Amino acid sequence: MNIKLVTTTYQEDIKNTNESIKEFSFDRGVEMKVVNLYPDMEYQTFDGFGGAITEAAGYTFSLMSKGNQKRILEAYFGNNGNRYNLVRTHIDSCDFSVSQYAAMNDPADTDFNSFSLDRDEKYIIPLLKEAEQTAGKALSVMLSPWSPPAFMKTNGQRTEGGSLKPEYRQFWAEYICHYIKQYRNKGFSIDMITIQNEPNATQPWDSCLYTGEQEKEFLRDYLYPVLVANGLEEVEVCVWDHNKERMFERACEIIDEETDKMVQGIAFHWYTGEHFDAIKLVHERFPDKKLIFTEGCVEYSRFSEAGQLENAQMYAYDIIGNINAGMNAFIDWNLILNKEGGPNHVGNFCDAPIMCDTENDIVQEKLSYTYIGHFSRYIEPGAKRIASTKYTDKLEVVSLKNPNGSIVIVLLNRSHEEVPVALRLGGQVTEFSVPGSSIVTGVI
Template identity: 30%
Template sequence: MKAILAYILLLATNWPKPVVSLSQPCDLRLTNYGSVCVCNQTYCDYIEQTNLDDDLQILVISSSRNGLRFKSTKGSFQDKYMSILDYKPSSDYETDAIIVEDNRAWLQLSRKPTQKIKVSVKREQRYQNITNFGGAFTGSVSHILQKLPTELQDHVYRSYFHSDGIAYNSLRMTIGGSDFDLEPWAYNELPRNDPLLTNFTKLDKRDLIKIHQMERLKTVGNLKTLKIMATAWSAPPWMKNNDRWTGFGQLKTEYYETWAKYYLRFLELMQSKNMPIWSISTGNEPLNGIIGFFFVRFMSMGWTPWQQAIWLNDYLGPLIKNSTQSHVLIFGNDDQRYTYPSYFHKMRASRPNALDYLDGLAVHWYWDDVFGPQLIDKTHEEMPNKLLLNTESCVGDKPWQTHGPELGNWDRGEQYMRSYMQDFQHHFNGWLDWNLVLDEQGGPNYVNNYVDAPIIVNTTSRSEIYKQPIYYAIGHYSKFLPEQSVRIETETNLTNEFAQLKVVGFLRPDGTVVLIIYNGENLTVDVALKDSQSGEFNLSIPARSWHTILYK
């Protein structure tokens, strides 16, 4: 054993000594699935945006399965080498032999072959801009936050929206209810058959509560502007041909104009409360009411692409663009990747100019593991000037998954890390996650549709919240990529598209290069970085870890 310790000590002495600083470190708690960071009324982990001291400095922010959460390590291009040390002893050694001598035995260790990856950064080659990161402020989220002490609510807001948190600048908001509400609801449910929307003259108390919470969110998050995307799950049942909240049902054609005015009325009322809407979409998951009704039990309203093109081209588009809300962007589809680009081809066949009213395209992530990004590439080739946003994501929705949170599950965080990276490598401008917070069961909601979330609230004690690996996976992007950052070219020497090391790069408005590296390998990986302007640098990163690298 002494020989083993001496051998490891000898290796350790050859490692450079990193300079580590944490603003307020994670209060790490082990769980059945991994580990979470625990926040209470008086303490929560935060990391300030660290400025680079000079043009040669490198800052690496690291998170790992072994327990690192936004660990900050400084280095320099002059040093040529950095090593990110993990919390647990390295597993990079294997037994060569068991040596027995004079009734004593010891292990002869050798280091496993370390994977070496070359990464080249060509900052002159630029692609899409970054617009926004955020999550959904559903009825369930609002309900949970209402029940928390003010101090804990503020930790949620600061963790998400402050620059010391993960710097969200956007929210997705429902017009009426969604599957994450305590009951289905819409504006003007009564009186029925009312095309003038006579009962839609003020905001519902549920939205007034949300507005109050958002005002607090902006204050705590130190936000001057908040980009709110709004969309509807369903019209009131009397507008639909099945007179139900869910199931196989579409909007009656005689209410196409009324439904467009419904959207405009909501925009005007939100503006009157000094909470303007940044964008809308043409409706959440339109195929739920066409083909998804076999398994969807929550609020939905079906649109075929031909129907939606007529409504957009003849009613919604002209109404919004010729109103006081003409600044509001309109996003199309708001459904799964597998609908791209065929949905838009069919819309164009119905109304050739309908797509001219769209400023952007909204995509949900739920079947991305089955349907590749090539569908997005084809769409972008056809409509290169449209913004691309992923507007909904969560785990725990599939039949083979745990329906609800798996506290501390690193694999779920890795799923986010890989998906964000893939989307940004394929033209996306931003990402809006699903619920900001959920309870321990993954709700509450009226259809028991339980899923996971980046932050889970202990609604039993109401004294703690738990930041999951998902939260940090998102933060490795959102925290360090302000609006108008631009993706730049990054290449590796890996030829296997399924390799478990991936990288994506950006250039911020202040001239800082941001690289996000994902290591899904169970071994340490040595990265040889070559930047077209700054030179070369080597970085050793631990197994199952994520890193955001910043330099000038």
Template identity: 30%
Template sequence: MKRTAPLCAVMTLALGLIVPVSPGTAATAATAATASEVWLTTADASKLLARQPDVQFGTTPGSTIIDVSASTTYQTMDGFGAAMTDSSAWLTWNKQSSSQRDALLTKLFDRGNGIGLSVVRLPVGASDFTANSADYTFDDTCCDLNDFSIAHDKAFTIPVLKAAKAKNSALKIFASPWTAPAWMKTNNSLYGGKLRTDRYADYANYLVKYAQAYSAEGLPLYSLATQNEPHHEAAYESMRMEPNEQAAFVKNNLGPALAAAGVSTKLVAWDHNWDEPNYPTTVLNDAAAKNYLAGSAFHCYAGAPSAQTTVHNAHPDRDIWLTECSGGAWAPNFGDNLKWNLQNLIIGGTRNWAKGVMFWNLALDQNSGPTNGGCTNCRGVVTINSGTGNVSYNVEYYVLGHASKFVVPGARRISSTTLSGNIETVAFRNPDNSVALIALNAGSAAKTFTVRWNGQSFNHTLPAGAVATYKWAG
């Protein structure tokens, strides 16, 4: 799906109303920092994740103060990334030379020479972004799993994932199925319909086989969504699943099957829009289902990120991920997209408990494809020219980079002042105790503000619509 909500409609709801609910333990006091790195992207794209002169701690606080403190901690981060759809992998493997591919994967997944993406989302079988309009699952032959095979993925998806993991050994894979095989469904089609109750066990075993096959390739699944967008039936791979059906499938079939097979993949509910927080809450309210679930996942296409906090408050012992959001030709302005994505995904998503934030397609071509029945004007994090293999880096690349290059897996979100419509922020403390503060000037004029940390402070000025990441030694 694509993001269709007007920019202003969601921005007004996204920030400034978040109250810490269940903070973690206080962190140890930091040693004195002397200077902070500054990395800047401006709304006019004249500066793109550009290193600026360091700012020195020790200045007198001004009138607008952003307090950053590790005395209150929140969720532990898995990271930031995008989906390795069939289309993205096919373009990278088949439309680039080996040197072009290596350079791209370095800029995407290497933290020193790129932005250090640490999570990828992976459709289980075909989706609306599948090369050559190929509709498939891993066993399309009725009526058992004797023909199960991931041979399709071995052609290009698995090689690209292995190459990405070679750039970042901490890479985590978030898998999500668009549909069960047609022979398991009520309408005998990959498009729409429901999972037949008499095929629940078959489908659970199908997903177990998938997890095992990927693990055998050295690519274990970190998490598995029960169903992608269970309230969206479409003229492409999709499957409807109501919350009571999802809870039953999880507690009676999928959860026990994964456990019996010794598969430690985290199982996740919902994986759909912000506007229906009652769905994951209902699934998690089933104690037997909850026993197998690590949490729930959300998409950005309807509602507001505060829905994640609604679910967190109902089940604070379960985690939250923001797993899909796409840019596209419907929103062409760089500065508008920079602001919306920072407000709603990087800042809004993580301030509302997301442990990971992911865009949709990692790569698409100059025609927003290859597509397979879905969005025809979506934008990838990067654009690969299918004729030359050359790469254009889109606004989503820089949005992700402001977080992924500086916030490493295992970082904890910490407290920071955020001023809605003004200087909006989120802060993290990395395992090495370094601190990363992401700050967006959401106002219409340049703004000077003070960052205060551990009794020290520095002043800095951000142009209107600009974002900066500040990083200092803790």
């Protein structure tokens, strides 16, 4: 038995990735510097990795040369790239749109005669089509609304929070279902939706507030019945779709004996800290629900001084902690952005794993892209998390067993010191070192 090790280091702003093979030998009683793997101890199933095709990403993509467009597509969806199988996109505009828009704005048009996906057709749908062509298969797509049309809201605008007017709850549920059906008519597999992006945040961009009770009532009395009436009951509904620190409370507020069948998952973001124990709490209370990371990025407003290594480590640390706590899928935010970190119609600029200089047709793969790939290139959809133990807090460790029986272990070393490892599995052991400030993926 052997293990293939893929190691990425980053020193003096230079990335270096190399591969090596280590053989296992009989375990003669090693006790020190041990990391254990226990494949028979299985936990949650992992559904895969993905990113968001926002209008900003699609617009940026459209400005690149055909050669660089192909490079970007292969980097994310190609068999030799990060092999994404999940996509999230927005219902109507979000902050990472070129400007605000809605598919229709007529309060009297309950038959959706004026409904149009023209904006989606310009930038989002072309990129989604090419992503699927590159992947060679249908991608699993999640739709998330940032705000209902302005006429449906208490503040009369898409921005600055506000709430859904009670008299428009049925109309808004029908609108969401119409959006799903229109995307399906274009051949896309809309498998998942969230009820509202960040329902606890009043933002200067597209946003809408829901209390736990309001989200529950909208789901129970309007959205779910309309999904059923439209033959869309198999679309998985995820609640919350906001930061981890309140995900347990929101799940408890919404899920009861009546709504249990209506909720397939809890979606969460990372912007308020790690809160891995919150994920674990939700998993313990609701073990049959999927826990899906639906958004995270490096915000320039908060992390402008951080370097590529810190940003990449933030991704890897969160992915490892989330999976170990029970996460079932990871969907990053924007696939690509321009060199300013946009476009964003309110200037909320952020980093992305791949950045594009659209003026000079230059593609920059950030270290975060490589770090995400240390997971997504090797962990297959349908993998099971397995048990592991470690001897030091200098390492973050996660391990999974793929459907074909191969075992993947990812080790993150955020310290500057080399960390030795004696990896034990089934009565055998192999030894190697994890360099300082590195990430290592092992495949057995």
